[in-house]
Every structure is written in structure tokens, then in C-alpha cells.
Amino acid sequence: MANPFNLPMVGRSLRNLVSRPATRRYPSETRPHFAGTRGTIEFDLDTCVFCGLCVRRCPTLALTCSREDRFFAIEQLRCIACGVCVDACNKDSLHMSVDAPRVHLHTGAAPGAPRPGHQEWHQQQPAGSPPGPGDAAGGPAVAAI
Ligand code: SF4
Ligand code: SF4
Numbered sequence: 001m002a003n004p005f006n007l008p009m010v011g012r013s014l015r016n017l018v019s020r021p022a023t024r025r026y027p028s029e030t031r032p033h034f035a036g037t038r039g040t041i042e043f044d045l046d047t048c049v050f051c052g053l054c055v056r057r058c059p060t061l062a063l064t065c066s067r068e069d070r071f072f073a074i075e076q077l078r079c080i081a082c083g084v085c086v087d088a089c090n091k092d093s094l095h096m097s098v099d100a101p102r103v104h105l106h107t108g109a110a111p112g113a114p115r116p117g118h119q120e121w122h123q124q125q126p127a128g129s130p131p132g133p134g135d136a137a138g139g140p141a142v143a144a145i
Helices: 008-018 053-057 084-088 118-122
Strands: 040-043 063-066 071-074 094-097 105-107
Touching: 040 071, 053 063, 053 084, 084 094
Parallel strands: none
Antiparallel strands: 040 094, 063 071, 071 105
């Protein structure tokens, strides 16, 4: 019978028992940005007027906003950090920052108030507006504000 301590996985298992974990305790511990990267979108709720310009310019439909609800959301997994929204905003409410946390939702609405989900919000476009990239005809989506 083979000696189980000669199996290659035994050494690895014993090393894993005494070594530090290979993963981080996200979100309490986040990975620093690599040098030269643009960072993450930083949003200022106080200066934003919810005009929707950044939403219309975003090439990946990562942004959602609603003037009535004072609601602004960034889908961080869609954002490609291109900076187009930063250039589009004339209120200086958006910046790229390597220190900004990856916050998804910003809102001035009362706690518990209903908020439009991203997909639902993009479906609230007025009739006759250009189709979005996910639609059959392609093209940019237009914000319904
Ligand atoms: S363009 Fe600027 S002011 Fe307008 S919705 Fe976007 S962040 Fe707010
Ligand atoms: S950085 Fe680019 S992809 Fe990200 S939210 Fe702004 S416009 Fe959209």
C-alpha cells in the first residue's frame, strides 16, 4: 500500500494550513490600483444636477440617473474607465481617482424610497428614441430625463 504522505498534495495541503490566505477580505480590504491605471469614477452628489449628459455619452451604459429621485448609479462591472463621462460633465461632478472606493449607488432620495433598477431605467426611454446596443438595430441609448 502506498504511503499517503508521499502524495504530492499532502505537502501542499500542509503548507496551506500554515500560510496566509491567497485571497483578500473584500470589501474591507481592497487591492490598490496598479501604477498608471486611470482608477475609478468618483461622483459628487452635491454638485450633480442630474442632467443625464454623462449617461447618454457612456459607451457601455454603465450609468443611470434620475432627477426626480436624485439618484445616480454606476455599474462598476460595466465601466471601462474610459473617462468619457468625466469629460462630458460640465458641473465637475465626476472625476477619475485611484483612491475612490468602487461605490455603486449614490442617492439623495429618502431611505427606502423606490429606485429604478438599471435595466428597468433604460427601458423607460421615450417612444421613438434610438435603440440601445443590446437592441437588434444597435446604437446608443438615450436617457429618459
Ligand atoms: S453630466 Fe454631471 S451633472 Fe449631469 S448627470 Fe452626469 S454627473 Fe450629474
Ligand atoms: S468611465 Fe467610461 S465606461 Fe465608465 S461610466 Fe464613465 S463613460 Fe461609462
